[in-house]
Structure formats: C-alpha cells, structure tokens
Amino acid sequence: MIEINTYSEKDTLKLGKEIGSLAWPGMIILLEGDLGTGKTVLTRGLARGLGIEEPITSPTYTLIHQYQGRLPLYHFDIYRLNDAEEMYDLGYEEFFYGQGVTVVEWPERMGYLRPNEYLGISIEKVPDNGVDKRNIRVAPVGRVYEDFAKEWIKYDGISS
Numbered sequence: 466m467i468e469i470n471t472y473s474e475k476d477t478l479k480l481g482k483e484i485g486s487l488a489w490p491g492m493i494i495l496l497e498g499d500l501g502t503g504k505t506v507l508t509r510g511l512a513r514g515l516g517i518e519e520p521i522t523s524p525t526y527t528l529i530h531q532y533q534g535r536l537p538l539y540h541f542d543i544y545r546l547n548d549a550e551e552m553y554d555l556g557y558e559e560f561f562y563g564q565g566v567t568v569v570e571w572p573e574r575m576g577y578l579r580p581n582e583y584l585g586i587s588i589e590k591v592p593d594n595g596v597d598k599r600n601i602r603v604a605p606v607g608r609v610y611e612d613f614a615k616e617w618i619k620y621d622g623i624s625s
C-alpha cells in the first residue's frame with residue numbers, strides 16, 4: 466500500500482496525471498471515498514495523463530463517460546446504480562475487459578461484479594486547519610498491479 470497526502474486540488478490532479486501517464490490498455494482503477502473527497506479530480510488528472518484535453522465532468526446520470534486519448538478512458542460513476550445487474554445493461558464487460566483504461570467511482574455499488582484485479586485508490590478528507598488535505602491510499606490487487614506499484618515507487622521515489 467502506498468500512502469500519499471495531498472494539500473490541494475492541484476496536487477491531486479498531478480498525482481492522477483502521473484498514474485495516467487503510466488496507464489496501460491485494460492488497466493482498471495477503483496476509486497473509493499466519500500462525496501466530495503476528490504475522485505473526479507483524480508480522474509481529471511488521469512485523463513490529462515492520457516493526453517485527453519477536453520473537460521472531464523461527472524457522469525452522474527449517465528453512469529459512464531468515454532474519452533479518447535493515448536488510450537480510451539471509460540469513466541464510471543455508479544453512485545446512482547440500483548443493483549449490480551444494472552452493470553450488464555451498461556455493457557460493463559466490454560469496457561472493463563477491453564483495451565482502454567477504466568475508472569470507477571463508487572465501486573462498492575458493483576458488488577460481486579467487482580473485478581479480481583485492479584488498482585484500488587481510496588481518498589479521505591483529513592481534518593486540518595484548512596479543508597484541502599486528503600489522505601490517498603493506493604492498494605494494488607493482483608500481480609500486474611503489484612508490479613506496477615513497485616515500479617511506480619521506484620520511478621517516483623515515493624515511500625510506501
């Protein structure tokens with residue numbers, strides 16, 4: 466597990482951008498954290514790292530937005546999902562197990578359809594003098610993601 470604190474939206478964007486620049490086809494990122502913690506901000510950074518310049522807005526009602534950069538980006542926000550089966554109606558498998566990068570806000574909602582391997586990122590607000598501090602925990606699940614995390618630490622000099 467890699468733990469990083471950010472102190473501004475800009476910091477979180479930068480973190481996302483770094484991960485996005487290292488993303489590969491088929492990468493899945495599950496983003497946990499309460500309302501307003503910065504999941505969409507992090508996704509915006511990921512998009513920038515994939516070379517996507519258009520505005521990244523929350524797919525609150527449509528549940529998914531797609532973008533094309535160096536790789537396709539599939540941005541899910543399934544807060545409003547009623548049950549896991551609805552993921553089938555969205556055709557989720559083609560996204561998750563395709564050649565793009567999949568990011569999911571509120572992955573708790575997909576229940577048993579949660580993939581077996583993914584990069585888990587959870588964001589928490591930290592009571593601070595201001596309101597901008599966030600504790601971000603990156604937890605790889607599965608071999609490919611564990612290897613990614615190891616390489617990333619070396620590349621970045623982040624301490625785990």
Ligand SMILES: Nc1ncnc2c1ncn2[C@@H]1O[C@H](COP(=O)(O)OP(=O)(O)OP(=O)(O)O)[C@@H](O)[C@H]1O
Pocket residue numbers: 471472473474475476477498499500501502503504505506507523542570596597598599
């Ligand atoms: N360190 C930080 N990192 C990210 N966002 C921050 C930070 N400090 C303050 N913010 C602010 O917190 C808000 C995060 O909003 P964002 O839409 O990304 O949350 P979210 O987790 O996607 O929420 P939701 O569950 O409603 O989709 C933004 O207004 C952003 O400016």
Ligand SMILES: [Mg+2]
Pocket residue numbers: 504505506523542570
């Ligand atoms: Mg959001």
